[in-house]
Amino acid sequence: MRSIRNIALVVTGAAMLAACSESATEDQTGDGEGTIELAEFPDRPYWGDTHLHTDNSIDAFGFGVRLGPEEALQFASGQEVTSTTGTKAKLSRPLDFLVISDHSDGLGSTRRLYDAPRIAVVAMGDETVLRWYDMMHESPEQSQRAIGELISAAANGEVPEALLSNAEEQEENTRNIWSAHLDTLDRYNKPGEFTALAGYEYTLMPGGNNLHRVVMFRDGSARTKQVLPYPGLDTEVEGLWDYMTAYEQATGGQVLAIPHNSNVSNGLMFELTMPGGGPMTADYARKRAKAEPVVEITQIKGDSETHPFLSPNDEFAGFGVKGWELGNLSMTIRSEPNDYAGGYVRDALKRGLSIEERLGVNPYAFGVIGSTDSHTAFATGDEDNFFGKHTGSEPAIKERALNGQNLGVNADRFGWHYLAGGYAAAWARGNTRAEIFDAFKRREVYATTGPRMTVRIFAGFDFSETDWDGDWVRAGYSRGVPMGGVLADEGKAPSFLISALKDPEGANLDRVQVIKGWVDASGELREQIYDVVWSDMETRRAADGKVPAVGDTVDRSTATYENSIGAAELRIAWTDPDYSRGQNAFYYVRVLEIPTPRWTLFDMVRFGIELPEEALADAVAQERAYSSPIWVKPVSDAAI
Numbered sequence: 142m143r144s145i146r147n148i149a150l151v152v153t154g155a156a157m158l159a160a161c162s163e164s165a166t167e168d169q170t171g172d173g174e175g176t177i178e179l180a181e182f183p184d185r186p187y188w189g190d191t192h193l194h195t196d197n198s199i200d201a202f203g204f205g206v207r208l209g210p211e212e213a214l215q216f217a218s219g220q221e222v223t224s225t226t227g228t229k230a231k232l233s234r235p236l237d238f239l240v241i242s243d244h245s246d247g248l249g250s251t252r253r254l255y256d257a258p259r260i261a262v263v264a265m266g267d268e269t270v271l272r273w274y275d276m277m278h279e280s281p282e283q284s285q286r287a288i289g290e291l292i293s294a295a296a297n298g299e300v301p302e303a304l305l306s307n308a309e310e311q312e313e314n315t316r317n318i319w320s321a322h323l324d325t326l327d328r329y330n331k332p333g334e335f336t337a338l339a340g341y342e343y344t345l346m347p348g349g350n351n352l353h354r355v356v357m358f359r360d361g362s363a364r365t366k367q368v369l370p371y372p373g374l375d376t377e378v379e380g381l382w383d384y385m386t387a388y389e390q391a392t393g394g395q396v397l398a399i400p401h402n403s404n405v406s407n408g409l410m411f412e413l414t415m416p417g418g419g420p421m422t423a424d425y426a427r428k429r430a431k432a433e434p435v436v437e438i439t440q441i442k443g444d445s446e447t448h449p450f451l452s453p454n455d456e457f458a459g460f461g462v463k464g465w466e467l468g469n470l471s472m473t474i475r476s477e478p479n480d481y482a483g484g485y486v487r488d489a490l491k492r493g494l495s496i497e498e499r500l501g502v503n504p505y506a507f508g509v510i511g512s513t514d515s516h517t518a519f520a521t522g523d524e525d526n527f528f529g530k531h532t533g534s535e536p537a538i539k540e541r542a543l544n545g546q547n548l549g550v551n552a553d554r555f556g557w558h559y560l561a562g563g564y565a566a567a568w569a570r571g572n573t574r575a576e577i578f579d580a581f582k583r584r585e586v587y588a589t590t591g592p593r594m595t596v597r598i599f600a601g602f603d604f605s606e607t608d609w610d611g612d613w614v615r616a617g618y619s620r621g622v623p624m625g626g627v628l629a630d631e632g633k634a635p636s637f638l639i640s641a642l643k644d645p646e647g648a649n650l651d652r653v654q655v656i657k658g659w660v661d662a663s664g665e666l667r668e669q670i671y672d673v674v675w676s677d678m679e680t681r682r683a684a685d686g687k688v689p690a691v692g693d694t695v696d697r698s699t700a701t702y703e704n705s706i707g708a709a710e711l712r713i714a715w716t717d718p719d720y721s722r723g724q725n726a727f728y729y730v731r732v733l734e735i736p737t738p739r740w741t742l743f744d745m746v747r748f749g750i751e752l753p754e755e756a757l758a759d760a761v762a763q764e765r766a767y768s769s770p771i772w773v774k775p776v777s778d779a780a781i
Contacts, residue, residue, distance in 0.1 A: 177333040179570040182618055183585060186566035187577060188593055189238035190217065190520035191340065191399060192355050192437060192512035197318055198342075199247040201516035202255070203288025205281045205532030208518035210241050210322055214329040214337055217520045226537035230519055230528060233646060234593070238336035238567070238577050239520060241322070242355045245341045245370030246295065249318045250304075250311065251277070251288065267303035285533055293349070293471055295374055315369055323362035330361070332573045339365045343381050343398070344373035349471030350407040352378060353400070355437070355512075356385070359578035360394035367392050377416065379425070382432040397581060401437035401514065403489070404445040404462070407469040408480030411489035411505060413496065421496060426504035435581050438486050438509040438588045438767055439563040441530050442470075446731075446767060447487040450478045455670055456687070457654075457733065461590070463759060464558030468550045475550040490770060491658045491666040494725050498660060508584030508625045508769030509729075511563025511591075522591035524764075527561040527740035534559065539748040542741045542756065557756040561740045562591035562764070568623065584625025589766040594650070595642040598624050598730050600771040604636040606714045613638055624729075624769040629776050634720035639673065640712040641732045641766070648734040649707025651676060651691040651763060655715065659726035673715045676708035693736045695761045700738040700746040707735040723775045730768040736761050 194201040195209045207225045216222045219235030254262070254270075255277050262274045276287035294300050323339055330337040338357055345352040353373070358365050368391075371384045385396045403410035415421050438445050444461025452458040468475045482488040486509060493505030513520050516531040527536075534541040534556050545555040566587050567580035580586055587596050597614070601621025608616050617638055622628055628635060641653050652675035658668045672688045675681060681689050694703040717728070742760035745752050752760060 177571055177573060179576070181570070182614070183568035183570055183580065183623075185568070186587070186595055187237035187336075187569050187572050187580075189236050189240070189336070189565050189567065189577070190512050190522070191240040191338075191357055191510065191565055192242050192342070192401060192440065192514045193217075193239065193518065193520045194243055194342075194514070194516040195241060195518045196252060197243040197249050197322070198516065199244050199251045200288050200292060201243075201518075201531065202251040203277060203291070204285050204516055206517055210325050213241055213518040213520070214239060214325065216518065218329065218335045222519070224517065224519065224528060224535055224537070225532045226535045228535065228537050230521075230526075232521060233523065233526065235335070236520060236564075237572050238338060240338045240340040240355065240357050241326075242340045242342040243322075244344050244373075246344055246372050246374050247311070248315045248341075248370065250314070251291075253314065265303040267301045269301050270303050281533060285531075293473075297348070298375065312369070319369055320362075320366055323365050327362050330574065333571060336572050336574055336577050338574055338577065341370040342373075343371055345376065345378060345381075346373065346470060347409075349469045349473035350409050351402045351405045351470040352409060353402060354378070354381065354398040354433070355401060356381070356396060356398050357578070357581070358394065358396050359574055360392070361574070364392040364394040379428065382428045385432055395578065395582070397435070397578070398433050399435050399437055399510070400433055401440060401512070402442050402445065402470065403436070403484045403486065404443045404465050405468070405470040406484050407474050407476060408483030411483045411492055413483075413492060421500065421504070423500040423502050426496060426500055426502040429504040430502060430506055433507060434584055435508045435510055435586060435769075436486060436489075437512050439511040439560065439590050440514045441559050441561070442514060443558070443560060444590065445484065445486050447485050448481050451481050451485055451488050452668065457731070457763070457765075460762065460765065461560050463755075464554045467552040467554065472546075472550050472552065472554070475552070487656065487658065487668065490727050491668065494658065494660050494727070495664075495666055498664075498725065506772065508581070508586050509588045509767050510565035510581070510586050511588035511767075512565055513563070522562040522564045522589075524561045524591060524738060524740045525743050527743075530559050536744075539744075540750055542744050542752065543750065555756070557741045557752065557759065560590065562589065564589050564591060564593065566593070566596070568597070584769045585623050587624060587766055587768045590764045592644040592647040592734060592764050592766070594644050594647075594732055594734070594766045595640075596730060596732055596766045596768055597638075597640045598768055598771065599638045600626070600628055600635050600728065600773070602628075602631050602633055602635060604638050604714050608638055608714060609712065622771060624771060626771055628771065628773045630723060630773055632722050634717045635728070635773050636714060636716040637728070637771075638712075638714055639730055641710070641730075643707075643709045643734070648702065648737045648764070649676065649704045649709060650711050651707055651733040651735050652688060653711050653713070654731045654733070655728055656731055657717065657719075657726060657728050659724050662721075669719065671715075674711045674713040676706065676711065691735050693761065695736050695738055695742075697742065697760070698746070700742045702735070702737050704735075724773070725775060727770040727772045729770040730766075732766040734764045736763055
């Protein structure tokens, strides 16, 4: 089952506005996608999921899903689809774009093993493979157990030889599946309406530590058919980056990688050193910054923004960490608090500043997105329409919130630990492969835990409240930079235009916060959280640096809430009150909704189940959005 081996520049401010104005129509990929009318500059957030699995993934099929890329694209584009467990499913609003990211290792292999005649499996002469085959046919629960064992074996380099001996056959099968998949994407890709992007998941997992990346292409099949997905087993991440460079040089196309679930990497995702130890080199940092301009900050397997241990003064730092802080992805290693810093995005952003001061290059100057990582073929991040991580946690499984896994370090993760989000939002001039990809590349993207709030920020040096009276978006682009951009320090405090609108179908907003990270004069990494605007500011006055809680309208008996608190819109022109000249700093925005029911509370009411005390306490949450950062750099290193 071994897979086949194959082979930062930021446009900001007036320069970006000029570039956006060059052409209203253009061929988006150079390989036949066609032309559409484009806006003058990014005019709205386009919503999508870049991390979705179908029956082509080795684990998803083993876990029970029987839906493929076709059904995944139908669902994401707004059609009704019947789930594997027989439930009708439909999004309340279609998505704008989708990346189906099936695992590159063993693409389609569990389906082929499952479909093989038993006599052929017996002929392989391997008792472990035969046992897995029988377990896959016995029951969904046994099938999941078998695939769990197979994945653990792969992570530890212990895949049975009977499966490895068919490498040439696997390569042919991978090529056939990949080619057919790319043809399907081209059929569903409709510029201006729905964007289907090519991609896959690179599954590097040494010792069960998650170092996975989603690989996302800008191009159509004329280019992407020239390569096969790069394997994660028995490889190193620099090999992936070399593969990406070779693809771009050979085809003229573009590709990027998106690290995800750093929260279960055992601190290895954002190391201060080279992988395996030793001082990080400038060449390594440069490669990483170029290949990985965006990271996935939130998804079904927990939230990776920060942790209360790392941010003890952040009252909202505990979102989506329960269960996932216990150990690495396979739970073969228990996580220790001292390892958390290498597994959470806020500390990675701070580490990037520190590394840059030593090397002159910031490997962690990334934007952020959310995605689902669903293994059901359904890209849904909605709490009231959550279809689970896999078929064993679809709504047909009425006690899915209570089901747990007894794992390797004598700890449990339960169904209720899963989050229902998230989504990626890309500020773009139109809904095409090139425009969506380019938004990712320049980091003009943001993450939400599911709701579709509209969040926009610009940074400059002369923004004020009077800018709201005119064309503030044009002012933002012409006199500053958007999220993902870089400002050269002009010797005065940066100012920000910050706008947040509630999800039209969702909850009101509680507050908007600015999170700042910097290196102080002594070289220490620092962070500060500013509540900059919130609902009912006249009555909810801050005291001792804290804004009072917004309140809670959730009725636990009915899983409902009222928008009688909070605000539909929050905006402010804000200036850093603690600016220091020459400070190497980043700023990002966090937007919080008022409390709303989680999917677990909906399940409790819908199915009449009893949640354990810990789960019930976590059944109401404040959903949120995270913007990509803006960096303010000393003049000598203002380009990252």
